[in-house]
Amino acid sequence: MKKIESSLDCYGLETERSLNYMNEAKKHLPGGVAANIKHFEPYPIVMKEGRGAWLKDVDNHWYVDYLMGYGALALGHAHPKIRHAVADQIFCDGTCLFGTPHQLEVEFAKAIKKHYPSIQKLRYTNSGTEATQLAIRLAQVFTGKNKVAKCEGHYHGGYKEMLYSINPSLDEAGEIDLPLPVPESADVKVDGNEPYILPFNHIEGIEHLIMTHHSDLAAVIIEPIQAGYIMADQTYIDRLRQLTLTYGIVLIFDEVKTGFRSALGGAQEKYEIEPDLTTLGKVIGGGFPIGLVGGKKDILDVSSPSRGADVFEAGEKGQGSAKDILFHSGTYNGHPTILAAGLATINEMEQAYAKVLDITTSLREGIETLAKNIGLPVTTYGAGSIFNVIWKKDCKLKHYRDLQKTNTKMRKELDFALLQAGVYTKPLNRYSLSAAHGKEEVDFTLQAYEKAFHQLKGGARFS
């Protein structure tokens, strides 16, 4: 009989149809996936059904889902309020695309502004990536400057300007207070167009960089809670706000991950800080693709077509010309079906958020208590309805470099053990909870953890 050395060895025994599907998918899609993030080794599990807090794979195993569409599904899978909102929009309005202004655009904007007082005006996009891209363009036009600074270890979407120093090797990353830009994609180089890289939670580091480069620095973009679970020190975020105001630099809070998760009003509510621009995505679409940029009206208005002409306007122009306005467009921006789904989500979250926080706390406490009792160096880190499971003794996480010191090998073993026990997140990923998670899911998850912890502690691995 084959000796099973690790939880990974068992994986293939349980997920044969996923493997077969992925082999087929590789003939049609690069790497077999529609987005690089969906890939993991040896092959991802292929899902075919989602209900509430649960996902079912093609081998007919059910899992409690903690990936929740990378945090997008704040109400869980197939929430009835979202299904009805989507159906009502299409049946009552008769179309799912007006191609003109429509009333939900303003209704939705008001719902956002209620929770994000820093937002005076906003623009819709189709993803978080597009939102951060637009925020940077707005900042560049508004300030007349060109360079952008981002933090080491932070992700803002998959495009050239931002694909630097997300997960750099420490050999290439430079000094802790003066990180180097490290390319993260084959089309990206250090050629003068790269962003400045700021150290997260390092005040002297940002002071030095911003004071040195403020004259060409249009924007600082930051995940105000790194990856949704590592908080900034209040002194750091206050100093960042002060410096950007002093030097006329647009401060962009990328709250695509943290919006309606770290608090209903995002990280800015927690820190009591008003950024100049905020980007949102994920939760606000209720599982459908969306993003938005909101903030100071003077900045947003640089994209206002009523100021003059636009790219497609033939013949007679207004008082301006195309090059005076930031051109931003999209056939699907402000899509009515998506806004209906998003509005239903925001309305429901206003009722459900406290419960989601309680259930997140009980899961985190349960995991930490089990780890302590069984004697494993495991803890959780998080904010609001997102947390991560960290395998490291006496863990104090302040930034990306601390994460490099954690035991990701054991965390991965744990993840695969949990997959086999019916608890899903992509290996090494964070946990995002939803209004659909309740006591039943937490009890189920903690039982799986108890079994996995004992097996990993005993070195017995899975059989």
Ligand SMILES: Cc1ncc(COP(=O)(O)O)c(C=O)c1O
């Ligand atoms: C903080 C942050 N910004 C931007 C993005 C990109 O959003 P999207 O995947 O919707 O393009 C993500 C996605 O995970 C994110 O976490």
